[in-house]
Amino acid sequence: MTIASKTPLTAGTKRLISLSTVLPWAFAALFLLILPVVFQTSSALTIMNQMAITIVFALSYNMLLGQGGMLSFGHAVYMGIGGFFAMHVLNMVEYQGLWLPLPLLPIIGGMFGMLFAFIIGSFSTRRAGTVFAMISLGVGELIAACSIIIVVFFGGEEGISGDRTMGPEFFGMDFASQSEVYYLTVVWLMIAAILMYLFSRTPIGRIANAVRDNEERAEFLGYSQRNVRWISFIVSGFFAGVAGSLFAVNFEILTEENLNLATSGSILLITFLGGVGFFIGPIIGAIVFTLLQTVLGLYTEIWSLYLGILFVASVMFFPGGFAGVIAMHRRPLSLGKLHLLTGPYLKVAIPAVTSILSLAAVLEILFHKRHGFAGDGAMSLYGITFDSHGYQALGLAIVIAAISLFLVSRITPEIKAAWDEANHAGDDQ
Amino acid sequence: MTAPALELRDLSKSFGLAKIIQGVDLKVAKGERHAIIGPNGAGKSTLFNLITGKYAPTSGGVYLHGENVSGLKPFEINRRGLSRSFQITNIFPNMTVFENIRCGLLWTMGYKYSFWHMISGQQDVTEKAEEILEQINLTSRRDLLAGTLAYAEQRALEIGITIAGGADIILLDEPCAGMSHSETALIVDLIRKVTEDKTLMIVEHDMGVIFDLADKISVLVYGEIIESDVPDAVRASVKVKEAYLGTTLEDEGV
Numbered sequence: 217m218t219i220a221s222k223t224p225l226t227a228g229t230k231r232l233i234s235l236s237t238v239l240p241w242a243f244a245a246l247f248l249l250i251l252p253v254v255f256q257t258s259s260a261l262t263i264m265n266q267m268a269i270t271i272v273f274a275l276s277y278n279m280l281l282g283q284g285g286m287l288s289f290g291h292a293v294y295m296g297i298g299g300f301f302a303m304h305v306l307n308m309v310e311y312q313g314l315w316l317p318l319p320l321l322p323i324i325g326g327m328f329g330m331l332f333a334f335i336i337g338s339f340s341t342r343r344a345g346t347v348f349a350m351i352s353l354g355v356g357e358l359i360a361a362c363s364i365i366i367v368v369f370f371g372g373e374e375g376i377s378g379d380r381t382m383g384p385e386f387f388g389m390d391f392a393s394q395s396e397v398y399y400l401t402v403v404w405l406m407i408a409a410i411l412m413y414l415f416s417r418t419p420i421g422r423i424a425n426a427v428r429d430n431e432e433r434a435e436f437l438g439y440s441q442r443n444v445r446w447i448s449f450i451v452s453g454f455f456a457g458v459a460g461s462l463f464a465v466n467f468e469i470l471t472e473e474n475l476n477l478a479t480s481g482s483i484l485l486i487t488f489l490g491g492v493g494f495f496i497g498p499i500i501g502a503i504v505f506t507l508l509q510t511v512l513g514l515y516t517e518i519w520s521l522y523l524g525i526l527f528v529a530s531v532m533f534f535p536g537g538f539a540g541v542i543a544m545h546r547r548p549l550s551l552g553k554l555h556l557l558t559g560p561y562l563k564v565a566i567p568a569v570t571s572i573l574s575l576a577a578v579l580e581i582l583f584h585k586r587h588g589f590a591g592d593g594a595m596s597l598y599g600i601t602f603d604s605h606g607y608q609a610l611g612l613a614i615v616i617a618a619i620s621l622f623l624v625s626r627i628t629p630e631i632k633a634a635w636d637e638a639n640h641a642g643d644d645q
Numbered sequence: 646m647t648a649p650a651l652e653l654r655d656l657s658k659s660f661g662l663a664k665i666i667q668g669v670d671l672k673v674a675k676g677e678r679h680a681i682i683g684p685n686g687a688g689k690s691t692l693f694n695l696i697t698g699k700y701a702p703t704s705g706g707v708y709l710h711g712e713n714v715s716g717l718k719p720f721e722i723n724r725r726g727l728s729r730s731f732q733i734t735n736i737f738p739n740m741t742v743f744e745n746i747r748c749g750l751l752w753t754m755g756y757k758y759s760f761w762h763m764i765s766g767q768q769d770v771t772e773k774a775e776e777i778l779e780q781i782n783l784t785s786r787r788d789l790l791a792g793t794l795a796y797a798e799q800r801a802l803e804i805g806i807t808i809a810g811g812a813d814i815i816l817l818d819e820p821c822a823g824m825s826h827s828e829t830a831l832i833v834d835l836i837r838k839v840t841e842d843k844t845l846m847i848v849e850h851d852m853g854v855i856f857d858l859a860d861k862i863s864v865l866v867y868g869e870i871i872e873s874d875v876p877d878a879v880r881a882s883v884k885v886k887e888a889y890l891g892t893t894l895e896d897e898g899v
Contacts, residue, residue: 414763415760417763417764417765418759418760418761418762418763418764419751419756419757419758419759419760419762419764420758420759420760421760421764422740422744422747422748422751422764423748423751423758425737425739425740425744426737426740426748428739429737429738429739429740430735430736430737430738432699432719432735433731433735433736433737433806434748435718435719435720435723436697436719436720436723436728436729437720437723437728437748437749437751437752437806437809437810438720438723438724438752438753438810439720439752440718440720441720443758444758447758447760451760
C-alpha cells in the first residue's frame with residue numbers, strides 16, 4: 217500500500233518512517249477524534265464502538281486469511297476467550313479488589329487469546345488449506361459447545377456480565393459514560409491497527425506472505441512453514457483477544473454468541489467483503505458490515521438477506537472485495553485516464569441504483585405480504601404508502617427492476633470499453 | 646582429506662513396490678559442477694527430492710560435508726547450505742520480483758522469524774537483493790508481480806531465489822526446460838556466473854547445456870547410476886549409448 221516501496225530510490229533510503237506511511241494514520245487518528253463531535257447520540261457512539269471492535273477483529277482475522285493464507289472457520293474462539301477472561305478479570309477488579317485500570321484490560325484479554333492460539337496453533341498450523349480449515353471448524357465447535365457445558369467459566373446460556381466502572385480511575389475517568397469508552401476503544405483500535413500493520417512489514421510478516429503463496433518454496437529457503445504459520449496465528453490470537461476485551465468493556469456482557477460459529481462465519485464474510493488482499497480491506501469490510509447491520513437493520517428485518525446477496529455478488533464479480541475495486545482504479549489514475557471512466561459510471565449510476573432499490577422493493581413487498589397481519593396490507597416503502605397485498609405495487613416494482621436491469625446491461629459494454637481504454641498505457645511497452 | 650560437499654551412500658527410495666532409486670553412490674567434490682542425465686522416468690527428480698529432504702530415503706544416506714542429513718526437513722537441509730531450484734517454476738507469484746529475492750535472503754542474513762525489524766529499514770537486505778537482481782538481469786522488473794513475468798524471466802528469478810541465500814551447494818532441476826535456444830544460452834551464462842566457486846548439481850535434458858557446463862556427468866537409468874565420469878568419457882561410453890538407445894536395440898537383437 218505504501219508508495220515508498222514503489223520506487224527504487226526511496227525504498228533504499230535510511231528513513232525508517234516516511235511521510236506517506238504516517239499521513240494516513242495521522243488522518244485516521246484525527247478522524248476518530250472528530251467523529252464523536254459530529255455524532256453525539258449514545259446509539260451512534262455504540263455503533264462506532266462496535267465498528268472499532270469489528271475492525272480490530274477483522275484485521276486480526278486477515279493476518280490469517282490475507283497475510284498467511286489460512287482459512288479459519290473458528291476465529292471467534294480467540295476473541296471470545298479473550299473477552300471471557302477479560303470479563304473475569306473485570307469481576308476480580310470489582311469483587312477481589314484487584315488493581316487494574318480499565319484501559320489495560322485488553323492486554324490481559326490479548327494474552328489469553330494468544331495463549332489459546334499458541335496451544336491450538338501448535339497442532340492446527342502444521343498444514344494449511346483444508347486441514348487447517350477443518351481443524352479450525354472443529355475447535356470452534358468444541359469451544360462453543362464447552363461454553364454451554366462449563367457454566368462456571370462461560371456462564372451457560374446467560375453468559376457472564378460485569379461492571380467496567382468499578383476499577384481505579386484512569387486520569388479522572390471512570391468510564392461510566394459512553395464517550396469515555398469510545399476514546400478507550402479507538403485508542404486501542406489505533407494501537408492494534410498500527411501494530412498489525414507494522415507486523416506485516418517485518419521479516420516474519422513478509423515470509424508469512426511467502427508461505428501463503430508457496431509453502432514448499434519457503435521451506436527450501438530455510439523457513440519451516442509450520443513455524444511461520446504458528447507465529448502469525450499466535451499474534452493474530454493476541455489481537456482477537458484485544459477485540460474480545462474491548463467487547464467486554466463496551467457491552468459488559470459476554471455470551472456463547474461471542475465465540476460460536478456464526479460469529480466466526482461473519483468475520484470471514486466481513487474480511488472477504490472488504491478485501492483480503494489489502495491491509496485496509498478488513499477495515500472497509502467492518503465499517504460497511506456494521507453500518508448494514510445497524511442502520512439497515514433499523515429499516516428492514518431482512519438486512520441479513522441483503523448482506524448475503526452482497527457477499528455472493530462480491531465473491532462472483534469482485535473477488536478482491538471493496539478494497540480490490542478501489543485498487544483497480546489505481547492504474548487508470550496513474551495513467552491520468554480516470555476521467556474516461558466518470559462518464560460511463562455516471563451513466564450507469566441511475567439505472568443501477570434504481571435496479572437495486574426496485575429489486576429490494578420486490579423482496580420487501582413479498583416479505584411484508586407473507587408476514588403482515590391478515591387484512592393489514594398497508595405498507596410504507598421509500599416514503600410511499602401502499603397495499604402490499606395488491607398486485608399493482610409488486611407488479612410495478614418488477615417492471616421497474618426489469619427496465620433498469622435492461623438499461624444496466626446495455627451500458628455495461630460501454631463501461632468495459634472505457635475500462636480497457638483507461639487501463640491502456642497508450643504507447644507500446 | 647576433506648569430505649565431499651555432497652555424498653550419497655547406497656541411497657534407495659521405494660514408493661510401495663516401485664523401486665525408484667536403487668542404491669545410488671555418488672560423490673560430488675567441493676566446487677565441482679556435476680550433471681545428472683538419464684532418460685525420462687530414470688528418477689532424476691526423485692533423487693533431487695531425496696537430497697533436499699522433500700522425501701525421506703527408504704535406506705542409505707545423504708551427507709553434506711560429511712554430515713548425515715537424511716530424514717531432515719527441507720528447511721533444515723537448506724540451513725546447512727544447500728539450495729535448490731525446481732523443474733516447474735516455483736516462485737511467489739503474488740509478490741514482487743524484488744520481494745521474491747528478498748525472501749531468499751532473510752534466513753541466511755539472520756532475520757529468521759524476526760518481528761522486531763522493519764524490513765524496509767534493513768539496508769543490507771535491500772542492497773543484497775538489488776545486487777542479485779542485477780546479476781539475473783531483472784532490475785527493470787523489480788516491482789512487477791513475479792506471476793506476471795514472462796516464462797524465461799520466471800526461470801531466471803527461480804535461479805535468483807535459489808542462489809540468494811548464499812548456499813554453497815546448488816541443485817538446479819532442469820533450469821532450461823521449455824526455453825528457446827537463445828534463452829537457454831542466456832540461462833547457461835547466468836548459471837555459470839552465479840555458481841562461481843560453488844558446488845553445482847544439475848539435472849537437464851539439453852545435452853548441449855550439460856556438456857557445456859559440467860565437470861562431471863552421472864548417468865542415471867532406472868534408479869541406478871551406470872556411469873559417472875568426465876564429459877568426454879561419458880560421451881564415449883558404450884553403456885550410456887545402450888541406455889539411451891539400447892533397450893530397443895537389444896529387443897531387435899533377440
